[in-house]
Amino acid sequence: MLLLRGFLLLTGFFLLGESIAFVFDWPVSGGVVGMILMTLFLMLRGRVSEDLGMASQSLIAFLTMLIMPGVVGIYFLGEELAGQWLAIAGSLVIGTLLSVLTTLWLMARFMPRADREPTHD
Amino acid sequence: MTELVQRWQALPAHLLDTPLPAIAITLLAFMLGTRMFRLLKQPSWCPPVLIASAVVALLLWGLDIEFSRYREGAAWLMLLLGPATVALGVPLFQQFHHIRALWRPVLLTLPPAAMLAAGYAAGLAWALGASREVIASLAPKSVTAPIALGIIDQTGGSASVLMGGLLATGVATTLAVSLFAPRLGIHDERVLGFVLGINGHAIGTVRAFEISPTAGAFASLGMGLTGIFTALFLPLAWHLIAGQ
Incomplete structure (x- = not known):
C-alpha cells in the first residue's frame, strides 16, 4: 500500500507537470516540470514521507530499463544512414569528449576555492 | 490434430496482440544485462543498458518479432519514464543543502556547458557532411530522452x-569522465556528478548514483537543468541558424 501511495503521488505530480506544460505550451516535458514541482513541494514540506521515498527509490533503480526499449532502435536502423556513419560517430564521440572536458574545466574553475579539495561524505 | 497445429501457429500473433511479450522481453533482458554487467566487474565503458538492449535485439531476432511490434508493446513500460523523472526530485531535495552551497558554480557552468554540448555535436556532424535530419537528431544528444524527443519534434530529427x-553519448560521457577527471585532478564527487548529468543524461546519472548519492543528486540536477535549458534554447537556435 505504501508503494502504491508513493506511486500515486509521483503520477499525480507528473500529470500536474504535464498539464502545466500543455496549457502554457512549453516545449518542456511534463516529467521535468513535475520533478521541479516535486522538489519545491518537498522543500515546503521539509521531509520525504516513507511512501514517496520507497516509490521514488524503486523507480530510479529501474530508470535504465525504462530507456532501454528506445535504445534497441539502434540495432534496427535502416540503410538510410549509409555514408553518414563517420559523421555520426565523429560528432558523438569527439563532441562528447570535448563537451565533457569543457564542462569539467568550467565547473572546476567556478568552484569556490575552499571547496576544491576532494570531499567524501 | 490439424486444428491444434493451426492454433499453435496462430499463437504468436495472438500473444503479440497484447504488450505483455514486449514487457517480458524487456524485463528479462534488463535482468540478464544487469547480471552480465556485474559479472564483467561493472565496466564504465559498457553500461547495463548497452548489454540489455543487445539482449533485446537478439531475442527479437530469435523469436522473429518485428521491432515496430516490440516498440508498441514496450511503450507501455516507457510510460513510467514520466513518474520516474518526477521521482528524481526526491534525491534532489535530499541533497539540496549540497546544491545550495554551490549554486554559483552550478548556474555559471550550466548555460555554456549545455550550449556547447549541442553545439559541438551539431557543428562536427555538419563539418563531417551529415544530412540536415541527422544533425537535428544529434544536437540534443545530451538531453534526457523524454525531453529530447520533444525537441526533435520541433527541429525535424529522427x-x-x-x-x-x-546511448553513445551516455557511454562516451561515463568513459570520458573516468578518463579525464583524474588527469585534471578533479575528485570532488559533486563536480563529477554534475558533469555526468549535464553531458550524459540518464546514463550518466545512473553512473553518478554508483559513485555516491551526492554525485547522483548533482547529476539529477545537471540532467534536469540541461534538459530544461536545451528545450528552450535549441529549437530557437535551430530556426535561427538552419532556417525553417
Whole structure:
C-alpha cells in the first residue's frame, strides 16, 4: 500500500507537470516540470514521507530499463544512414569528449576555492 | 490434430496482440544485462543498458518479432519514464543543502556547458557532411530522452538516430569522465556528478548514483537543468541558424 501511495503521488505530480506544460505550451516535458514541482513541494514540506521515498527509490533503480526499449532502435536502423556513419560517430564521440572536458574545466574553475579539495561524505 | 497445429501457429500473433511479450522481453533482458554487467566487474565503458538492449535485439531476432511490434508493446513500460523523472526530485531535495552551497558554480557552468554540448555535436556532424535530419537528431544528444524527443519534434530529427546518439553519448560521457577527471585532478564527487548529468543524461546519472548519492543528486540536477535549458534554447537556435 505504501508503494502504491508513493506511486500515486509521483503520477499525480507528473500529470500536474504535464498539464502545466500543455496549457502554457512549453516545449518542456511534463516529467521535468513535475520533478521541479516535486522538489519545491518537498522543500515546503521539509521531509520525504516513507511512501514517496520507497516509490521514488524503486523507480530510479529501474530508470535504465525504462530507456532501454528506445535504445534497441539502434540495432534496427535502416540503410538510410549509409555514408553518414563517420559523421555520426565523429560528432558523438569527439563532441562528447570535448563537451565533457569543457564542462569539467568550467565547473572546476567556478568552484569556490575552499571547496576544491576532494570531499567524501 | 490439424486444428491444434493451426492454433499453435496462430499463437504468436495472438500473444503479440497484447504488450505483455514486449514487457517480458524487456524485463528479462534488463535482468540478464544487469547480471552480465556485474559479472564483467561493472565496466564504465559498457553500461547495463548497452548489454540489455543487445539482449533485446537478439531475442527479437530469435523469436522473429518485428521491432515496430516490440516498440508498441514496450511503450507501455516507457510510460513510467514520466513518474520516474518526477521521482528524481526526491534525491534532489535530499541533497539540496549540497546544491545550495554551490549554486554559483552550478548556474555559471550550466548555460555554456549545455550550449556547447549541442553545439559541438551539431557543428562536427555538419563539418563531417551529415544530412540536415541527422544533425537535428544529434544536437540534443545530451538531453534526457523524454525531453529530447520533444525537441526533435520541433527541429525535424529522427527518433531512432536520436536514441542511438543518446546511448553513445551516455557511454562516451561515463568513459570520458573516468578518463579525464583524474588527469585534471578533479575528485570532488559533486563536480563529477554534475558533469555526468549535464553531458550524459540518464546514463550518466545512473553512473553518478554508483559513485555516491551526492554525485547522483548533482547529476539529477545537471540532467534536469540541461534538459530544461536545451528545450528552450535549441529549437530557437535551430530556426535561427538552419532556417525553417
